[in-house]
Amino acid sequence: MDNTPPGDTDRRYLGRCPLCGRVLIDGPSVDRHHWVPRSQGGREAVALHKVCHRMVHRVLDERTLATAYSTPESLRGHPEIQRFVAWVQKKPADYVDWPKRTRRR
Numbered sequence: 001m002d003n004t005p006p007g008d009t010d011r012r013y014l015g016r017c018p019l020c021g022r023v024l025i026d027g028p029s030v031d032r033h034h035w036v037p038r039s040q041g042g043r044e045a046v047a048l049h050k051v052c053h054r055m056v057h058r059v060l061d062e063r064t065l066a067t068a069y070s071t072p073e074s075l076r077g078h079p080e081i082q083r084f085v086a087w088v089q090k091k092p093a094d095y096v097d098w099p100k101r102t103r104r105r
Contacts, residue, residue, distance in 0.1 A: 018072035019052040020085050022093045029094040040066035050096050055084050 012026035024030050024047050031053040036042030039062050048056075059080045060069055069075045076085060088095070 014047045017049045017052055018046060019048055019056070019075060019081070020088050022049065022089060022091075024049065025094050027094065029096045035070045035072075036066045037062040042066065042070075049088075049093075051088060051091075052084075055081065055088075059084075 014024035014026055014030065016022065017024050029050055030047050031050045032045040033048040033053050033056065034042040034045045036044070056065070056069075056075060059078065069078060075081050
């Protein structure tokens, strides 16, 4: 599958965000996310939109991420993340604004 939008060949595309499904454009809109946080022994990291990464860490603490939400599928099942994904999918791929702050549980 070609992830390059038609007519835009100047930027490097990294595939799709495993959380929101939007195209990842190399640059300031992309972060690395450890499915299991490094503080909990995780090593595997993937590219994720910065706005998606920030939201994950706003909603869930590291222990909860490691024990219950260590896959993109499980994260998308969380109610707050579901609402966020529905909202962010309407944004451009290089959107970097901060998501609304929520309380960790």
